[in-house]
Amino acid sequence: xxxxxxxxxxxxxxxxxxxxxxxxxxxxxxxxxxxxxxxxxxxxxxxxxxxxxxxxxxxxxxxxxxxxxxxxxxxxxxxxxxxxxxxxxxxxxxxxxxxxxxxxxxxxxxxxxxxxxxxxxxxxxxxxxxxxxxxxxxxxxxxxxxxxxxxxxxxxxxxxxxxxxxxxxxxxxxxxxxxxxxxxxxxxxxxxxxxxxxxxxxxxxxxxxxxxxxxxxxxxxxxxxxxxxxxxxxxxxxxxxxxxxxxxxxxxxxxxxxxxxxxxxxxxxxxxxxxxxxxxxxxxxxxxxxxxxxxxxxxxxxxxxxxxxxxxxxxxxxxxxxxxxxxxxxxxxxxxxxxxxxxxxxxxxxxxxxxxxxxxxxxxxxxxxxxxxxxxxxxxxxxxxxxxxxxxxxxxxxxxxxxxxxxxxxxxxxxxxxxxxxxxxxxxxxxxxxxxxxxxxxxxxxxxxxxxxxxxxxxxxxxxxxxxxxxxxxxxxxxxxxxxxxxxxxxxxxxxxxxxxx
Amino acid sequence: xxxxxxxxxxxxxxxxxxxxxxxxxxxxxxxxxxxxxxxxxxxxxxxxxxxxxxxxxxxxxxxxxxxxxxxxxxxxxxxxxxxxxxxxxxxxxxxxxxxxxxxxxxxxxxxxxxxxxxxxxxxxxxxxxxxxxxxxxxxxxxxxxxxxxxxxxxxxxxxxxxxxxxxxxxxxxxxxxxxxxxxxxxxxxxxxxxxxxxxxxxxxxxxxxxxxxxxxxxxxxxxxxxxxxxxxxxxxxxxxxxxxxxxxxxxxxxxxxxxxxxxxxxxxxxxxxxxxxxxxxxxxxxxxxxxxxxxxxxxxxxxxxxxxxxxxxxxxxxxxxxxxxxxxxxxxxxxxxxxxxxxxxxxxxxxxxxxxxxxxxxxxxxxxxxxxxxxxxxxxxxxxxxxxxxxxxxxxxxxxxxxxxxxxxxxxxxxxxxxxxxxxxxxxxxxxxxxxxxxxxxxxxxxxxxxxxxxxxxxxxxxxxxxxxxxxxxx
Numbered sequence: 001x002x003x004x005x006x007x008x009x010x011x012x013x014x015x016x017x018x019x020x021x022x023x024x025x026x027x028x029x030x031x032x033x034x035x036x037x038x039x040x041x042x043x044x045x046x047x048x049x050x051x052x053x054x055x056x057x058x059x060x061x062x063x064x065x066x067x068x069x070x071x072x073x074x075x076x077x078x079x080x081x082x083x084x085x086x087x088x089x090x091x092x093x094x095x096x097x098x099x100x101x102x103x104x105x106x107x108x109x110x111x112x113x114x115x116x117x118x119x120x121x122x123x124x125x126x127x128x129x130x131x132x133x134x135x136x137x138x139x140x141x142x143x144x145x146x147x148x149x150x151x152x153x154x155x156x157x158x159x160x161x162x163x164x165x166x167x168x169x170x171x172x173x174x175x176x177x178x179x180x181x182x183x184x185x186x187x188x189x190x191x192x193x194x195x196x197x198x199x200x201x202x203x204x205x206x207x208x209x210x211x212x213x214x215x216x217x218x219x220x221x222x223x224x225x226x227x228x229x230x231x232x233x234x235x236x237x238x239x240x241x242x243x244x245x246x247x248x249x250x251x252x253x254x255x256x257x258x259x260x261x262x263x264x265x266x267x268x269x270x271x272x273x274x275x276x277x278x279x280x281x282x283x284x285x286x287x288x289x290x291x292x293x294x295x296x297x298x299x300x301x302x303x304x305x306x307x308x309x310x311x312x313x314x315x316x317x318x319x320x321x322x323x324x325x326x327x328x329x330x331x332x333x334x335x336x337x338x339x340x341x342x343x344x345x346x347x348x349x350x351x352x353x354x355x356x357x358x359x360x361x362x363x364x365x366x367x368x369x370x371x372x373x374x375x376x377x378x379x380x381x382x383x384x385x386x387x388x389x390x391x392x393x394x395x396x397x398x399x400x401x402x403x404x405x406x407x408x409x410x411x412x413x414x415x416x417x418x419x420x421x422x423x424x425x426x427x428x429x430x431x432x433x434x435x436x437x438x439x440x441x442x443x444x445x446x447x448x449x450x451x452x453x454x455x456x457x458x459x460x461x462x463x464x465x466x467x468x469x470x471x472x473x474x475x476x477x478x479x480x481x482x483x484x485x486x487x488x489x490x491x492x493x494x495x496x497x498x499x500x501x502x
Numbered sequence: 503x504x505x506x507x508x509x510x511x512x513x514x515x516x517x518x519x520x521x522x523x524x525x526x527x528x529x530x531x532x533x534x535x536x537x538x539x540x541x542x543x544x545x546x547x548x549x550x551x552x553x554x555x556x557x558x559x560x561x562x563x564x565x566x567x568x569x570x571x572x573x574x575x576x577x578x579x580x581x582x583x584x585x586x587x588x589x590x591x592x593x594x595x596x597x598x599x600x601x602x603x604x605x606x607x608x609x610x611x612x613x614x615x616x617x618x619x620x621x622x623x624x625x626x627x628x629x630x631x632x633x634x635x636x637x638x639x640x641x642x643x644x645x646x647x648x649x650x651x652x653x654x655x656x657x658x659x660x661x662x663x664x665x666x667x668x669x670x671x672x673x674x675x676x677x678x679x680x681x682x683x684x685x686x687x688x689x690x691x692x693x694x695x696x697x698x699x700x701x702x703x704x705x706x707x708x709x710x711x712x713x714x715x716x717x718x719x720x721x722x723x724x725x726x727x728x729x730x731x732x733x734x735x736x737x738x739x740x741x742x743x744x745x746x747x748x749x750x751x752x753x754x755x756x757x758x759x760x761x762x763x764x765x766x767x768x769x770x771x772x773x774x775x776x777x778x779x780x781x782x783x784x785x786x787x788x789x790x791x792x793x794x795x796x797x798x799x800x801x802x803x804x805x806x807x808x809x810x811x812x813x814x815x816x817x818x819x820x821x822x823x824x825x826x827x828x829x830x831x832x833x834x835x836x837x838x839x840x841x842x843x844x845x846x847x848x849x850x851x852x853x854x855x856x857x858x859x860x861x862x863x864x865x866x867x868x869x870x871x872x873x874x875x876x877x878x879x880x881x882x883x884x885x886x887x888x889x890x891x892x893x894x895x896x897x898x899x900x901x902x903x904x905x906x907x908x909x910x911x912x913x914x915x916x917x918x919x920x921x922x923x924x925x926x927x928x929x930x931x932x933x934x935x936x937x938x939x940x941x942x943x944x945x946x947x948x949x950x951x952x953x954x955x956x957x958x959x960x961x962x963x964x965x966x967x968x969x970x971x972x973x974x975x976x977x
Binding site: 026076077078079119130141144145146148149151152155156159160166167170171174175178179182183185186189190192193 | 864865875880882887890893894898905906909910912913916917961
């Protein structure tokens with residue numbers, strides 16, 4: 001095992017798979033027929049499962065107790081810019097989260113994606129490569145390349161397979177994130193000129209002068225705040241989510257948003273400690289606004305996907321709250337919240353996808369009394385609802401409580417505001433659940449079922465295969481969060497050490 | 503007694519080009535149209551050979567009593583310009599054949615244009631500089647109006663000529679002022695003389711003339727019209743080879759001729775650069791004709807390319823070469839793609855005609871997408887390195903406002919590149935294009951592959967060459 005470039009292999013596997021699928025397609029001249037589409041999805045599923053296996057191998061090769069980056073690979077690339085890959089406790093888990101969610105995306109696409117399936121799976125596999133690469137990169141320019149490249153497949157996924165307003169949403173998504181990222185690029189260039197290297201290890205040890213730090217911090221903020229997304233630059237997210245196909249939403253909420261949190265933790269905190277301290281009240285304010293405001297907005301949504309999207313904005317508020325508490329417990333909580341939200345929001349989008357595939361609508365008012373027709377579904381939906389609310393015993397609880405405890409040590413008011421958000425999250429999630437699952441069956445929908453236009457059957461095996469593992473994950477992490485903490489502790493402590501100037 | 507070795511070392515490629523061009527004229531006069539098809543390929547081969555000669559005599563030299571001086575910096579530009587001009591010529595014959603205008607004059611004009619590019623690049627004297635610029639320009643005017651029966655082409659040629667003549671006048675007037683105030687036409691001697699108000703005037707006028715040739719604002723107005731009206735293969739040439747050559751000439755003039763006066767011209771170049779970015783990126787937003795769109799895009803890109811020029815020789819030279827090389831390859835690929843837009847009724851140029859191209863031509867669409875995103879500077883395409891280098895040069899020279907303008911212009915211009923991609927990927931398929939010439943399709947695909955993974959992964963190789971070339975400038 002020693003010396004094998006496992007991270008490169010991991011990163012390039014989906015890309016290689018995508019190329020293979022494209023080659024096979026053009027060699028066989030296969031058409032757009034349904035059976036060929038199924039084959040393409042199956043192929044992609046196999047590739048993504050293999051990638052997952054490799055990522056688990058990488059996880060086992062990772063030594064939690066050892067400090068710093070591991071499994072490092074390094075090749076000279078362009079001048080001082082290096083192709084350098086490696087992981088620490090934070091990134092290895094985000095990589096595993098990525099490879100874990102990807103097979104579910106393909107599973108969820110079996111029935112729902114009808115057109116241009118080959119291109120669809122190819123776009124997803126390429127996206128997976130870029131995301132894994134972004135988490136593994138240990139060179140700032142390399143990170144930027146992967147970070148930014150993910151926009152292209154996502155643009156195409158939203159634009160080709162999205163809903164009615166897909167073109168608008170795809171442009172908004174792309175240009176919003178690009179503007180933020182280009183400011184970051186300018187900052188990256190500045191840092192690299194100052195330090196003479198874009199290697200994380202060098203940059204972490206470089207003390208940028210406080211005046212410059214402020215600007216650099218803001219430039220990075222411009223990028224990560226859009227990606228995360230934070231209030232007030234979150235407005236692309238609901239559009240993108242509503243228009244994206246189910247699998248696209250899962251990836252967007254489950255992984256792409258985490259790039260923002262990852263960025264704050266990897267760059268803003270350790271590399272610009274003075275500026276981070278300076279902006280702490282600002283970040284707390286924005287986080288609390290995001291938590292409270294997005295929760296209230298979510299409450300008034302009539303579209304389920306939009307509701308879940310706004311709830312993502314609120315939950316990401318906890319991540320920034322925890323990170324900027326500069327306490328170990330807060331940072332650990334933020335990391336945990338990222339991972340847990342990856343599972344929960346992914347699952348919630350899949351849950352919404354299940355009924356959307358059946359009823360072809362996501363309007364909450366179109367549903368009602370689903371519990372009578374779909375009892376198993378109702379049970380799973382209940383579990384994820386509770387996890388999203390943050391019920392003890394689910395992973396959602398752990399992340400929220402820890403980030404709040406961390407924030408409480410830094411600012412009482414921020415913690416109080418965030419606690420308000422927890423209450424609101426119960427309000428909107430339970431309202432959603434009550435209106436869609438309980439109550440009287442919607443007469444219009446009943447009429448449609450009578451006429452045989454739609455059929456509201458309970459979850460099938462495929463959907464169970466998607467949802468049950470995620471449900472187990474949510475519960476296991478909720479009951480035994482140490483599984484995560486043991487791995488991430490080193491990385492969290494390291495952030496604080498670097499902040500303290502060592 | 504002429505020193506033949508020195509001449510060969512200095513201007514071997516130009517000698518070859520002009521020799522082939524003159525011989526071709528002679529042969530053409532006898533063989534007439536029978537010579538045309540051969541002449542296209544022969545001309546392209548001559549251009550490739552000239553590019554190879556530029557690389558072979560990499561170190562360059564000095565000849566004709568200091569009228570021409572070459573070094574790795576200009577030889578790099580020569581090699582790239584001749585190379586892309588050769589490709590533009592190689593893929594052009596199918597187009598002219600279908601339009602019934604397959605004439606042997608076309609490749610010969612191209613050779614003379616290339617000769618002009620080579621001569622300006624080699625110039626180390628105001629007279630050779632002007633002669634080269636005029637040779638290039640006069641050939642270009644004729645090339646732009648090559649479809650003389652088409653009003654659009656004739657209009658393009660006339661516009662180009664009238665405005666180009668004005669710009670040449672400015673350049674010449676500037677050159678004569680410089681001569682008047684320094685008493686010399688030799689670059690080295692001028693560079694050594696003291697900067698006065700008269701010389702400053704001359705410099706500004708020369709900058710204006712050169713800005714026209716690279717289509718930088720505010721001397722850009724001809725670009726969209728000429729791009730739209732001129733025959734597509736001609737635009738494929740215009741948008742690549744002369745851009746590379748003239749931009750390097752521009753840089754060469756600033757770096758060597760006015761090298762001592764950086765403080766005097768840095769702001770001028772920065773303003774030209776910023777204005778080009780803004781005009782190029784905003785002007786393109788409402789264009790529906792893809793050639794016009796690329797015209798505006800080239801204005802914006804020249805704005806980016808001027809950032810390293812403003813940064814000065816030490817910082818900017820390698821970045822300029824890298825940026826321009828990647829840009830001209832992408833631009834050539836894009837116009838090769840436009841050459842493929844052909845239906846039963848002839849060529850089509852509206853962006854909407856690309857609708858759903860991914861369904862009928864997946865490989866070409868992927869290549870064009872890579873090219874467009876590369877021009878937009880999005881990773882993981884090679885254009886990202888180009889933009890990174892430019893930003894780096896701007897930051898290192900302390901031109902932060904210019905870098906911020908670049909960032910904003912990039913986002914704006916990204917919108918219209920995405921619009922083209924959107925049409926190709928999201929829209930309903932249109933009637934299929936007629937099958938393309940193999941050479942054209944190959945060019946698109948090769949350029950696409952150079953954008954990713956080619957130059958993306960092996961950027962270190964290209965970077966090594968541009969660094970070596972820029973080192974040659976310093977000596």
